[in-house]
Amino acid sequence: MTLEPYLVLFGFIVACTLVALSGALFRPGPWYERMAKPSWTPPNYVFGPVWTVLYVMIAVSGWLVWRAAGFEGAPVAFAIYGVQLALNALWSAIFFGMRRPGLAIVDVAALWLSILATIVAFYPHSQTAALLLLPYLVWVSIASALNVAVWRLNLPSARVRS
Numbered sequence: 001m002t003l004e005p006y007l008v009l010f011g012f013i014v015a016c017t018l019v020a021l022s023g024a025l026f027r028p029g030p031w032y033e034r035m036a037k038p039s040w041t042p043p044n045y046v047f048g049p050v051w052t053v054l055y056v057m058i059a060v061s062g063w064l065v066w067r068a069a070g071f072e073g074a075p076v077a078f079a080i081y082g083v084q085l086a087l088n089a090l091w092s093a094i095f096f097g098m099r100r101p102g103l104a105i106v107d108v109a110a111l112w113l114s115i116l117a118t119i120v121a122f123y124p125h126s127q128t129a130a131l132l133l134l135p136y137l138v139w140v141s142i143a144s145a146l147n148v149a150v151w152r153l154n155l156p157s158a159r160v161r162s
Contacts, residue, residue: 005063005067008063008066009059009060009063012059012060012062012063012066013056013059015059015062015085016055016056016058016059016085017055018089019055019085019088019089020051020052020055021089022088022089022090022091022092022093023047023051023092025092025093025097026092026093026095026096026097027096028044028096029096031096031099032096035150035153035154036150036153036154037146037149037150037153038146038149038150038153041146041150042142042146050139053135054135054136054139057132057133057135057136058085058132058133058136060129060132061122061126061129061130061132061133062078062081062129064125064126064128064129064132065077065078065081065122065125065126065129066078067126068125068126068129069125073125074121074122074125076121077118077121077122077125080114080117080118080121081118081121081122083114084111084114084115084117084118087107087110087111087114088111090107091104091107091108091111094107095147101147101150101151101154102151104147104151105144105147105148105151108140108143108144108147109144111140112137112140112141112144115133115136115137115140116137118133119133119134119137
């Protein structure tokens with residue numbers, strides 16, 4: 001038995017952890033707390049556990065495709081996977097770091113499309129991997145709607161409040 005599969009799984013977990021650090025670096029803070037939000041906004045304590053589970057699922061999903069095809073056997077799928085990870089990390093920096101909810105809508109729309117594309121690209125290699133990304137797509141759908149609602153509720157001053 002070789003350690004390689006476990007090392008690669010660890011690599012996927014590290015990659016997802018690095019993406020998650022964006023949310024830790026760019027936190028909501030008082031600026032976000034003062035913003036008007038829709039009544040259906042989840043409580044803040046929900047986001048950490050939900051994202052933790054999703055990042056584990058994202059990591060395992062990538063690992064399953066690696067096990068089925070290797071990096072060489074699914075280069076397009078892994079390129080799309082990398083794009084969605086980058087867009088995921090970028091969202092917190094844009095929304096909370098730059099305080100640009102309108103610009104974050106562009107990022108979250110691209111993220112949503114890249115997650116869908118990852119699901120489609122992963123499916124031929126591992127249906128389980130593709131299915132593991134569905135909760136992520138659902139959560140980002142909710143996050144997208146929340147992003148748009150917060151932006152609309154705080155026009156035109158969403159960017160200038162401090």
